[in-house]
Amino acid sequence: MDIRAEHRAQVKEFLVSRRERLTPQQAGLPAYGGSNRRVKGLRREEVALLAGVSVDYYVRMERGNLAGASDAVLDGVANALQLDEAERAHLFDLARAAGPTTARGRRVKSDGVTDGLQQVLDAITEAPAWVRNARHDLLAANQLARALYAPVLADPRRPANNARFVYLDPAAREFFSDWERAADDIAAMLRSEAGRNPRDRQLIELIGELSTRSEDFRTRWAAHNVRFHRVGRKRLHHPVVGALDLDFEAMEFPAHPGLTLLVYTAAAGTRAADGLKVLASWAATAEQAGELAHH
Numbered sequence: 001m002d003i004r005a006e007h008r009a010q011v012k013e014f015l016v017s018r019r020e021r022l023t024p025q026q027a028g029l030p031a032y033g034g035s036n037r038r039v040k041g042l043r044r045e046e047v048a049l050l051a052g053v054s055v056d057y058y059v060r061m062e063r064g065n066l067a068g069a070s071d072a073v074l075d076g077v078a079n080a081l082q083l084d085e086a087e088r089a090h091l092f093d094l095a096r097a098a099g100p101t102t103a104r105g106r107r108v109k110s111d112g113v114t115d116g117l118q119q120v121l122d123a124i125t126e127a128p129a130w131v132r133n134a135r136h137d138l139l140a141a142n143q144l145a146r147a148l149y150a151p152v153l154a155d156p157r158r159p160a161n162n163a164r165f166v167y168l169d170p171a172a173r174e175f176f177s178d179w180e181r182a183a184d185d186i187a188a189m190l191r192s193e194a195g196r197n198p199r200d201r202q203l204i205e206l207i208g209e210l211s212t213r214s215e216d217f218r219t220r221w222a223a224h225n226v227r228f229h230r231v232g233r234k235r236l237h238h239p240v241v242g243a244l245d246l247d248f249e250a251m252e253f254p255a256h257p258g259l260t261l262l263v264y265t266a267a268a269g270t271r272a273a274d275g276l277k278v279l280a281s282w283a284a285t286a287e288q289a290g291e292l293a294h295h
Contacts, residue, residue, distance in 0.1 A: 007198050008064025011094050014195075014224045015062045018081040019047055026082070050080035066095040086192065090226040093195040113140040117256065121145075127276070128246075128264040134193040135203050136162040136186065139259070144276070147283030148264065151175045151239065163190060163206060167214040177235035177243065187220035188227040195226070234264060240282050241275045 020041035024030065029046055042050075048058035053073055061069065061077065074095055078088040113131055121129050121142040128148040130141035137159040138152060146153060151172075152165045163186045166172045166179070176182040193203060210217040229250060236244045246264040253259050266272035 003199060007094070007097060010194070010198070010224075011064040011066055011098070012062060013222075014090065014094065015077075015081070017224045018083060018087065019044070019062075022082060027080070047077070047080050051076035053077070066098040068099075069095050086188075086227045089228075090192055090195045093192070097195065097198050113259070114256070117253075117259075120261075124263065126280075129261065131259055131261050132162065133258055133260075134189075134197070135200075135206055136189070138162060143283050143287060144280055145264075147240075147279050147286065148236070148238065148244075161206070162186065163210060167210050167217045174237055175239075177237050183216055184220060184225070185227065185229055187217060187223075188225045189229055191221065191224060192226040192228075238275070238279065241278045243271070244275045244279075245270075245272050246276075 022041050044059055045055045048055045078091055118140055124142055128145035130145040131139050139159055153160050166182055166186050173179045231249055234246045234248050238244055246266055248262055248264050251261045266276055
């Protein structure tokens with residue numbers, strides 16, 4: 001399937017999946033037909049009515065053609081389908097990707113980590129901090145993050161990739177205490193990135209590899225879920241220090257489009273805070289002995 005056909009299929013499957021999850025009652029519409037309704041969720045004409053567009057126009061959109069759709073139309077459809085913030089952004093990304101290359105205004109992305117970024121990471125000494133791209137390649141890390149993510153970095157392939165680890169490495173199910181949540185998040189974030197950058201060859205190859213080798217990934221990919229991953233809690237089980245429940249913040253770099261800084265912390269006096277201190281001590285010893293893998 002070529003990129004344009006793949007994009008149309010992605011648009012169609014996303015809109016259909018969002019329409020089918022919404023009942024007339026949830027949309028504030030009378031449920032004509034009652035239990036005899038033949039469609040799951042809303043009908044196309046009901047979405048068109050709620051979005052303020054013609055049925056023909058919405059049908060064209062749902063067939064995968066978003067080219068030329070105005071922001072007002074996209075807002076109308078997003079409101080009709082009750083999309084959340086991440087889903088709305090995904091719809092707009094899909095629409096931008098449908099336009100001419102010159103009209104997309106795509107940011108130039110770089111996977112290169114500068115000396116300045118590494119200095120920032122190394123200056124953070126009491127919390128694991130690392131930088132990834134949207135494909136979830138682990139591009140750079142401070143000493144504590146290298147220690148925390150030792151199971152991920154055990155794979156000699158570079159850059160280490162968190163998505164491959166989650167879906168293809170059996171150790172991931174022990175490392176992530178809530179593996180199902182981690183797997184959901186990874187698939188949803190990759191789906192978002194595929195909407196933003198459908199021509200990213202390395203992303204296409206990663207998704208192909210995961211789809212071929214993991215039924216768990218195929219199932220989640222087919223759900224077309226998208227989400228932001230800006231703040232939250234990571235429940236990890238490190239092979240050296242045991243359980244770690246850590247808070248995380250994800251921050252993007254305006255000067256380095258496509259790169260995200262993640263910092264993991266624990267409130268003072270908690271078991272996780274004590275665990276990070278033990279991890280820091282182990283990291284210093286292991287790195288000195290050459291036992292800790294570098295990114």
